[in-house]
Amino acid sequence: MKLINKSMLTAIIALSTASVYYAQEVKDTASKSKDIEEVILKGVTDIAKDRKTPVAVSTIKAAQILERQGNQELVELLNTTPSVYATKGGGGFGDSQLSIRGFESKNVAVMVNGMPVNDMETGAVYYSNWTGLSDVTSFLQVQRGLGSSKLAIASVGGTMNFITKSADMKKGGVVRLGVGNNDFLKTSFAYNTGKSENGWSSSFLMARQSGATYIENTNYEAYTYFFALGYQPSAKHNLQFMITSSPQWHDQRSYAPSIANYIKYNPDHDNTPYRRYNSDFGYYTDASGNRVALANAMNYYAKPVMMLNWDWNISDKSTLSTVAYMSNGRGGGARNLGGIAGKGMSTFYDNEGHYNYDQIFAANAAINPNTAAATSTLVRTSSINSHNWYGVLMNFQHKINDNWNFSVGTDDRYYYGYHYQVLSDLYGASGYKDNTNKNAPNRVVNNTYDYKKLSWNPFGGSLAPMDQRLAFSNDGEVLWYSGFGQVEYSNDKLSAFLQGSVSNQSYQRIDDFVLPGSPQQGQIIDRKTGFKDLLGYNIKGGANYNLNENNNVFANIGYYSKQPLMSAVYPSNQQVVNPNLTNEKIFSAELGYGFKTNNFNAKLNLYRTEWKDRFYRRGNIPNIDGNGNTGYSEVSGITQLHQGVELEANYRLNKFIEFNGMFSWGDYQYKGNATGANFLDDNTPVAINGNNASTLYLDKVKVGGSNNNSIPQTTASLGTTISPLKGLKVYGGWQYTGKIYSTLNVAEFLKPGNESLKLPDFNLFNVGASYKISLNNPNQYFTLGANVYNLLDTTYIQDGATNIKTTDTITANNDPDKGKTYEQAGRTYKGIADGNRVFFGFGRTWSATLSFNF
Numbered sequence: 001m002k003l004i005n006k007s008m009l010t011a012i013i014a015l016s017t018a019s020v021y022y023a024q025e026v027k028d029t030a031s032k033s034k035d036i037e038e039v040i041l042k043g044v045t046d047i048a049k050d051r052k053t054p055v056a057v058s059t060i061k062a063a064q065i066l067e068r069q070g071n072q073e074l075v076e077l078l079n080t081t082p083s084v085y086a087t088k089g090g091g092g093f094g095d096s097q098l099s100i101r102g103f104e105s106k107n108v109a110v111m112v113n114g115m116p117v118n119d120m121e122t123g124a125v126y127y128s129n130w131t132g133l134s135d136v137t138s139f140l141q142v143q144r145g146l147g148s149s150k151l152a153i154a155s156v157g158g159t160m161n162f163i164t165k166s167a168d169m170k171k172g173g174v175v176r177l178g179v180g181n182n183d184f185l186k187t188s189f190a191y192n193t194g195k196s197e198n199g200w201s202s203s204f205l206m207a208r209q210s211g212a213t214y215i216e217n218t219n220y221e222a223y224t225y226f227f228a229l230g231y232q233p234s235a236k237h238n239l240q241f242m243i244t245s246s247p248q249w250h251d252q253r254s255y256a257p258s259i260a261n262y263i264k265y266n267p268d269h270d271n272t273p274y275r276r277y278n279s280d281f282g283y284y285t286d287a288s289g290n291r292v293a294l295a296n297a298m299n300y301y302a303k304p305v306m307m308l309n310w311d312w313n314i315s316d317k318s319t320l321s322t323v324a325y326m327s328n329g330r331g332g333g334a335r336n337l338g339g340i341a342g343k344g345m346s347t348f349y350d351n352e353g354h355y356n357y358d359q360i361f362a363a364n365a366a367i368n369p370n371t372a373a374a375t376s377t378l379v380r381t382s383s384i385n386s387h388n389w390y391g392v393l394m395n396f397q398h399k400i401n402d403n404w405n406f407s408v409g410t411d412d413r414y415y416y417g418y419h420y421q422v423l424s425d426l427y428g429a430s431g432y433k434d435n436t437n438k439n440a441p442n443r444v445v446n447n448t449y450d451y452k453k454l455s456w457n458p459f460g461g462s463l464a465p466m467d468q469r470l471a472f473s474n475d476g477e478v479l480w481y482s483g484f485g486q487v488e489y490s491n492d493k494l495s496a497f498l499q500g501s502v503s504n505q506s507y508q509r510i511d512d513f514v515l516p517g518s519p520q521q522g523q524i525i526d527r528k529t530g531f532k533d534l535l536g537y538n539i540k541g542g543a544n545y546n547l548n549e550n551n552n553v554f555a556n557i558g559y560y561s562k563q564p565l566m567s568a569v570y571p572s573n574q575q576v577v578n579p580n581l582t583n584e585k586i587f588s589a590e591l592g593y594g595f596k597t598n599n600f601n602a603k604l605n606l607y608r609t610e611w612k613d614r615f616y617r618r619g620n621i622p623n624i625d626g627n628g629n630t631g632y633s634e635v636s637g638i639t640q641l642h643q644g645v646e647l648e649a650n651y652r653l654n655k656f657i658e659f660n661g662m663f664s665w666g667d668y669q670y671k672g673n674a675t676g677a678n679f680l681d682d683n684t685p686v687a688i689n690g691n692n693a694s695t696l697y698l699d700k701v702k703v704g705g706s707n708n709n710s711i712p713q714t715t716a717s718l719g720t721t722i723s724p725l726k727g728l729k730v731y732g733g734w735q736y737t738g739k740i741y742s743t744l745n746v747a748e749f750l751k752p753g754n755e756s757l758k759l760p761d762f763n764l765f766n767v768g769a770s771y772k773i774s775l776n777n778p779n780q781y782f783t784l785g786a787n788v789y790n791l792l793d794t795t796y797i798q799d800g801a802t803n804i805k806t807t808d809t810i811t812a813n814n815d816p817d818k819g820k821t822y823e824q825a826g827r828t829y830k831g832i833a834d835g836n837r838v839f840f841g842f843g844r845t846w847s848a849t850l851s852f853n854f
Contacts, residue, residue, distance in 0.1 A: 045114035045161060046149045047141055052495045054542035054554035056144040056592060056605040056646060058082070065134055067770050068731075070787040070847030071180040071211075074134045075127060078160075079735055080717040081142055082605070082646035082664040087798040089709065090839060091215035091278075092252035092299065093222065094128025097709045097799065100144055101609065102642045102668035103157025104706060106565075109149065111161045113242075113307065115325050115393065116153050120415040121476045121566040123154055129303040129329065132224030132246035135188055135207050136164045144646070145607055146540050146558040146588050150395070150484045151411050152503035154562065156586050156611060167201045167230030167240055170194055172779055173854055180847035184211040188224070199232040214842040216278035217293050220250030223454070238311040245304035247454040251295035252334070253278040255622065256708050256801040256837040257353075259829045265353035273829070275795065275840040282348075282355025294357055294425075296345060296380060301331030302455040317399040324392050328460025332384040334451075335421065337471055338375040338432060340364065344628055345378065361428030369431040369444050377429035381421040381470060382449055388416045388460060391480075406487045411503070413480040420473035422464045423448045434470045436682070438515035445470060466512060471681075472573070473513050476566050479506040479531065496543035505563045506531040509570045525575040532577055534563040540588075552594045560586040568615035571634055573683050580636065585612040602649040607642075610671075614638035616706050618743075624678050624686055631680040633746045635696065639671040640703055644713075658721045666713040666739075670698035676746035697752040704741035704756045708801040708839065713739035727772035732791075735764045742800030742836070757803040760830045762796035762841075764789075777854075785849040790842060797830075798841040804833045 048057040058081045069077060073096035075086040083102075089095040098105045106123030109116060112133070118125055140162055143149075147159035171194025178186035188207035195201040207224040226244040262273035280297035307325045314320060336345050340363045350356040364377050395409035423432060423445060431446035447468050455461050466473065482503030489496050508531045516526045540558025547553065562584040571578050588609040595602045615636045624631035644666035651659045677693040678686035704711050719733030738761035748754060768787035775781055806823040817825035822833035 048143055048148050051546055051552045052544055053148050054544040054556050055148050058142050060140045062138050065137060067785060068768060068787060069134055071184045072789060078142060080662060082648050082662045083144055085712050088842060090253040091213050092218050093213060093220035093250035094131050095252060096127045099711055100157035102666055102703050102711050107154055107156040109153040109155040109159045113164055115323060118154060120478045121417050123565050128248060128299060129301050131222055132244060133162050135205055135224050136226045136244060138163050138165050145590050150486050150499050152482045152501040152538055165203050167203050167228035169203060174851055176849060176851040178847060178849045181845045182212040182214060201230040203228045214276060214845055215253050216276050217281040217295055218251050222246055222248035236313045240309040242307045243458060245302055247302035247456060249300035249452045252297040252299055253280050254297040255280050256839050258837050259834040261353055273840060275843055279353055282357045284357035284361060296355060297334050298451055299333040300451040303327055303329035304458040319397050321395045327389045330386045330455045330461050332382040335381050335383045337381050338378045340378045364427050364429035369433045374433045374435035374442055377432050379423060379427055379429060379432045380425040382424040382451060383421050384418060386418040390414045403491055404489055408485045411482045415478040417476040418463055420469040421471040422468055424451055436471050437513045475510040477508040493546045498541040500539040502537045505534045507566055507569045509575060511575055520574050521576045523576050529575050532569055536561050536563040536583055550596055554592045557589045562586060564615050567617040572679055582613050584614050599652040605646040607644060609642045611640045618707050629680050631678055631686060633676060633678050635674050635676045637674045641671050642668045656723050661718040663716045668703035668713055670701045670703060672699050674698050678746055694750055696749045698749055702741045702756040705743040708743055708799060710740045710742050710759060710799045712737045730769045732767040737762055742803055745803055748803040757800055759797050759800050762794060764794060765791040767791050780854045783851045788846045790844050793844040796841045797838045799839040801837040804835045806833050
């Protein structure tokens with residue numbers, strides 16, 4: 001904890017201690033914890049209610065998160081939810097990927113207490129910024145499809161809402177300790193004061209975890225702090241303040257190695273893939289002669305969030321809920337710049353498949369960056385993606401009579417994103433000469449930033465000065481204004497709603513490296529583009545009808561005119577507005593049926609979603625030009641059709657045994673063709689068949705991922721929980737994933753007839769147990785827990801980054817099988833070409849926990 005800013009830590013401890021002392025001096029008026037839904041349903045969170053809200057919904061409560069997460073990624077707990085696929089991505093801490101109904105995270109609305117957290121420029125969600133949510137979440141609700149949120153949010157695939165602990169929870173605390181494979185260690189302490197007679201309450205939590213994941217050289221360190229302060233001066237007013245953050249750094253595996261290299265670099269040399277293999281690190285020899293590991297891929301970030309909620313019961317019929325929030329994030333991830341005699345990092349691999357840093361350091365040391373040409377040294381940089389984000393949500397709700405009510409509100413946000421690169425390791429060089437800033441070319445920079453020095457400033461903190469920025473320095477400014485409204489009708493059997501929203505998004509790009517007055521795409525540009533206003537809207541409605549106390553049916557339908565993201569407004573990293581700019585159009589419809597008895601629940605859903613005029617950008621593509629250079633692709637005019645069936649059920653046989661299961665079948669495919677273009681990282685167009693832009697023949701091609709990830713179209717799970725003794729639970733589960741399609745690559749769909757690469761199906765088994773040891777005081781007890789993930793140590797491919805077929809010809813000049821097809825050369829693995837770049841899933845891992853509640 002020595003890295004914590006002293007003044008901030010003192011403030012947290014002072015507030016926490018004072019609130020604990022004060023609450024203990026007065027009578028605790030809460031004899032038991034308020035049901036969390038009673039607290040937050042009055043606000044802007046739009047939590048779905050069973051047999052009332054007409055959407056497909058699944059809820060995971062805090063007890064299940066604490067019991068089963070261990071050292072898994074939080075979103076992996078959703079793999080037993082229909083149409084949800086969560087993986088560990090590259091395998092680094094917090095690098096998980098998620099899709100719902102075939103739509104990735106940037107098209108899933110992720111919220112904390114109803115506050116949208118998708119990046120306002122890219123739509124992305126970086127789960128490494130939110131690793132502390134598992135410690136403070138009261139429950140997690142996933143609404144598949146357009147959902148019930150009134151906001152104008154990107155809920156194409158669904159909505160995922162984390163509801164965090166309220167300050168007025170039951171008085172008590174908990175201390176936890178967790179251990180696991182690869183030196184996983186997690187400690188935490190939390191305390192809730194309960195509500196005092198004067199209406200004050202508070203909660204706080206401090207946590208730390210460290211270790212490594214299953215993958216080579218993926219060390220990490222992460223902290224979490226959470227503080228909530230509540231005040232209810234009267235029955236009319238309830239104020240809740242919250243601040244939380246999870247500062248972290250972690251070494252990564254961002255590049256997906258080929259299957260051939262997983263096999264080649266297996267230390268056992270048994271012709272099987274070495275699933276732990278990581279090509280994004282290497283070794284150097286220190287002054288004492290020790291071999292030291294050094295990461296070339298890493299990420300670090302701190303995203304503090306402050307929220308102030310005010311619920312005002314104006315009258316028996318009217319309420320006003322207001323949320324003001326701020327989030328100033330700081331951090332970035334690794335990239336490389338430059339080269340040594342034209343050689344990049346990939347030319348310095350040793351015979352173990354790792355970087356030989358001794359060679360890189362020696363070669364860099366021999367170069368004088370002051371006299372050499374620009375980019376003549378090979379260095380590691382941090383690509384900064386920081387931001388300042390402020391917003392206000394307001395919702396006025398009025399009950400007209402026993403059956404009718406309406407809501408109106410506004411969602412307003414301001415976002416300023418900072419994007420540039422700074423040096424993080426010179427790799428033995430004395431400096432790096434950069435010539436990308438047209439206003440100050442050929443500068444030699446030698447100041448480096450330590451990514452393991454975490455940010456504890458709740459207001460964000462400082463930015464790097466302009467003279468230390470490399471490669472690019474551009475900012476994105478986004479203004480968001482919206483209004484929404486909803487009319488709702490309900491009685492004992494029928495509930496229905498109609499809602500709509502209108503929003504205006506204004507985008508401005510600021511580039512400090514361009515020369516004002518210079519031309520781009522035939523236009524004279526300036527440092528600032530000016531704001532481009534884009535109007536969007538949505539309208540949706542639905543109804544649920546309870547046929548009787550056991551059966552209900554529901555339906556919903558909606559249309560969403562969604563504004564494109566920043567990269568579509570200003571494509572190719574330039575200052576010129578896209579002349580073909582258009583809103584994306586989403587139409588969705590769904591039917592559902594529910595059956596419920598005392599010991600059995602089942603839900604069945606049918607859905608259809610069509611998404612037109614989609615634009616997407618895929619970055620960090622290796623060897624995009626065939627000459628070893630990295631670049632990005634931009635694809636426009638995409639139409640996707642996603643439809644499917646979902647079933648989930650729960651059956652309690654008796655007080656000892658409970659079963660749960662789900663099945664989802666989807667058919668996700670592209671409709672018609674699209675247009676794609678490739679660029680180097682410096683925005684130089686890459687010619688494809690003689691042109692930069694080419695037709696992509698995607699009609700009826702199965703939808704795959706967009707960034708080193710895959711999309712499954714069939715999932716299933718079956719689990720059981722056995723409680724043979726009081727306090728003891730033993731549980732296990734089977735998960736099936738099938739019809740898995742790899743990432744789309746522009747160069748692989750330049751002629752008709754190609755298909756997405758289908759990866760092998762796989763089955764996984766997880767088991768666990770927990771035991772509660774009660775003490776004489778009913779509020780005090782110990783809990784022991786243990787989990788084993790991938791019990792059978794199954795080898796499987798979770799994500800694919802390429803679409804190479806067994807009938808494709810091997811083209812690499814240094815490959816002895818050049819000119820043959822993969823099939824002819826015997827270069828296949830489980831039916832797919834071994835030239836495909838993939839991420840294998842983790843092997844068998846485990847975790848154990850001990851907690852004490854008081």
